[in-house]
Structures are given as C-alpha cells and as structure tokens.
Amino acid sequence: MSAHTPLLQDNVDAPVYEPIGADDIVENGVEVVPQHRHRCRLAMIAVAVIVSFAVLAGLLLVPLCHSSNDRLVNVVIVNYELDPVDIYEADDNSNEVHIARLGPFDRVGGLAFWPNSRVVIRNALTGGFIRRTTVKKGDVLIETDGGLHRSPEDATESTTVSFVNREAFSKVVLSWVDYRGVPIQVAILAPGEEVTVATTVRHVFILSGEHDGKVLYEATIGSTSGVIGTTGPEENKDNALVVRVRNDSEEGVAFLWLDNDGVEHMMEQVAPGTTTTMTTYQSHRFVFRTNDGNVVRQCVIHPSTDEIRPSSC
Known part of the structure; x- marks a missing residue:
C-alpha cells in the first residue's frame, strides 16, 4: 500500500457523488453557473415579470374602460328597408367594424354591446347611411325606420290628407319621402293654396321652401291627419x-x-x-x-x- 493511500475507517461515511451538467463548473465544492446560463435565467425571470404586469394591467384597465355598473346590452335589430342593410359598430374615431348583414324585413337578436356603443346602419347595396344609434342600458330594439314601420307590409291603411301653404309670400314644395329616405316631389303650392292627396298611414311627407329647400314641416300620416299646414297639423277636415x-x-x-x-x-x-x-x-x-x-x-x-x-x- 502506498504511503499516500488513506486508510478507510469503519466509522467514516463514504462521500456521495452526484452527477453535474456538462456546463456546470465546481470550484472548491461550489457550483459555479456559467455567464451565458446566468443571462438565460435572468431573461426568463424578466419575461415572467412582464407577463405578470401585463395580466395585472389588463385586470385594472377593464374596470377603467367600463364602470362596475356597466353590463353588456342585448340588442335586437330589425330591418324595415326594401334593401339589405349592414350593421356596424363605430369607435371614437368613427372607424366602423362590420357586425352583421340583414335582408329586407329580417330580424337579428343577441348582439351584445357595451352601453354608449355607437351602432351604424348602412344600405348594403349602396353604402348609403340609414341610421346611427347610441346603445343605452337595458335591452334595446333598433329599427331601421325609427319605429315608423314604413314598409309595404305594415303600411296598408288608406287615408286622405290635405296640405296647405301658410307662407305669406313664398311657394312651398310638397314631397313624399320614400322607403329609402329620398324626397319625391308631389306638388308646388302657392301661398294659401291647398291640395289633397290619397296616401297610406305612416307615410312621411315634407313641406319645404321652393328655393332654399328648407324643411318647414315633416309629417308622419295618421288615420285622422286631416289638414297639415306649413306650421303643423290643423283640425280635421270634417x-x-x-x-x-x-x-x-x-x-x-x-x-x-x-x-x-x-x-x-x-x-x-x-x-x-x-x-x-x-x-x-x-x-x-x-x-x-x-x-x-x-x-x-x-x-x-x-x-x-x-x-x-x-x-x-
């Protein structure tokens, strides 16, 4: 036996060795982490911290955007137009995001919006503007005609109504507003002149200045509209x-x-x-x-x- 070979004593435990990684370095019995592995660990910690902050920020910002009392509003939209319509939601910069398309007299429900969201309805064929509505709290019904139901299926009751020009010196134009919101001229009335037309309930007429086009009065026809002047309804013609x-x-x-x-x-x-x-x-x-x-x-x-x-x- 060599003089340098230690004798093993029965009361001395043998050392236990555990494998270390190929990149690990042990100096004086202490594991030393290489510099590139140290950077990786720092990067992983940084990513974890950033993700945590992002999640926390999201939880904090959502209540700021919508108060604790806000709830999503269930909206029902009905198309009373003769053409299909496109439904959009407009942001604060008036950018419009397409939500749905409805055919003539179609109805869609279950559309969820936050209160004060802006809903824009446009003609799907022409892109023409039809209606803009701000969603309020509670279940909401949005109708393309504002609830007038000026559709051939709903406006079938016939009636007669008289229009009279009460302006002192100027002529006025009597126009019928069609289902697309386009005024169609019916007659030009001189001061004091009166005309009677046969129409249907819920149709819309306007009296406007002949030269400046200023609307003097807009009337939605009822079953007993009687006489309508440039200043508003008058007593029944009967x-x-x-x-x-x-x-x-x-x-x-x-x-x-x-x-x-x-x-x-x-x-x-x-x-x-x-x-x-x-x-x-x-x-x-x-x-x-x-x-x-x-x-x-x-x-x-x-x-x-x-x-x-x-x-x-």
Whole structure:
C-alpha cells in the first residue's frame, strides 16, 4: 500500500457523488453557473415579470374602460328597408367594424354591446347611411325606420290628407319621402293654396321652401291627419267651416292667420268693398291690419261664424 493511500475507517461515511451538467463548473465544492446560463435565467425571470404586469394591467384597465355598473346590452335589430342593410359598430374615431348583414324585413337578436356603443346602419347595396344609434342600458330594439314601420307590409291603411301653404309670400314644395329616405316631389303650392292627396298611414311627407329647400314641416300620416299646414297639423277636415271675408272699410287691409304660437301668416290683401271666401276651422284666429301695419280687428272663428270683417266678427 502506498504511503499516500488513506486508510478507510469503519466509522467514516463514504462521500456521495452526484452527477453535474456538462456546463456546470465546481470550484472548491461550489457550483459555479456559467455567464451565458446566468443571462438565460435572468431573461426568463424578466419575461415572467412582464407577463405578470401585463395580466395585472389588463385586470385594472377593464374596470377603467367600463364602470362596475356597466353590463353588456342585448340588442335586437330589425330591418324595415326594401334593401339589405349592414350593421356596424363605430369607435371614437368613427372607424366602423362590420357586425352583421340583414335582408329586407329580417330580424337579428343577441348582439351584445357595451352601453354608449355607437351602432351604424348602412344600405348594403349602396353604402348609403340609414341610421346611427347610441346603445343605452337595458335591452334595446333598433329599427331601421325609427319605429315608423314604413314598409309595404305594415303600411296598408288608406287615408286622405290635405296640405296647405301658410307662407305669406313664398311657394312651398310638397314631397313624399320614400322607403329609402329620398324626397319625391308631389306638388308646388302657392301661398294659401291647398291640395289633397290619397296616401297610406305612416307615410312621411315634407313641406319645404321652393328655393332654399328648407324643411318647414315633416309629417308622419295618421288615420285622422286631416289638414297639415306649413306650421303643423290643423283640425280635421270634417270640421271645416267656409267663412266669408268682407272688407267693409274704405282702404285695403291685410288678412292674416295666427298660428298656435301667435305667429302671423299672410293670407291675402283684401281691397275695399270686396269679399272673398276661405275654408277654416273652429278656434282659428285671424287679424285685419291696415297697410301701415296697425291692427284693425282680431277675430276668433266659432261654429256659427259665417262672415268676418274689419268692423266686426
């Protein structure tokens, strides 16, 4: 036995050796991690930290975008157009994301939106704008025609309605608004002129200025619309009264109608000693004025009224 060979004692445990990796280095019994492996471990730790922060940020930001009281709103959309329509959701920059397409008279439900989301409806064939709606809390029904149901299947009740131009000096254009929202001219009315048309309930008509195109009144026809003027609906035509307007003064007078807001509308100039007739309604008010603007008399129409004049009603 060599002098340098140690003797093994029975009470001394033999050392236990464990394999180490090929890249591991042991110095003085301590494992030393190589520099490239150390960088890898740091990178893995960094990735884990970044992912954790991303998850935490997501959990924090969602409540900021939508309050704790917000709930997704279930929206039902009905297409009452004759053409198919496309449904979009618009963001804050007015960018539109396509959601669905509906055929004529189609209905789709179960569309979920956050409150205050903006829904845009466009004609699928032309891309033309039809409707824009902001979603409110609670179940929502969105109809392309705003609830008027101006469809051939739903608007079948026939009726007649009269339109009259109450403007003092300008002509007005009477137009029917078709199912695509396009005005179609029906007639041009001179001041005081009246026209009666046969139509159907829920159709839409507008009275607009002949030259500037400004809409004076828009009417959705009901079963008892009666007479509609440039300032709004008037009494039913069945209650109309025919009244004589006689100027018994020595000078010409202006004859004006007062609407519900007290605004005067010129009817006509009546020469001295002349008589004209008009169709009017109970409780309507009229004014006689001199050429210099002074009020001569104001008259209120009653069921028994058959003639009004500057001297008396």
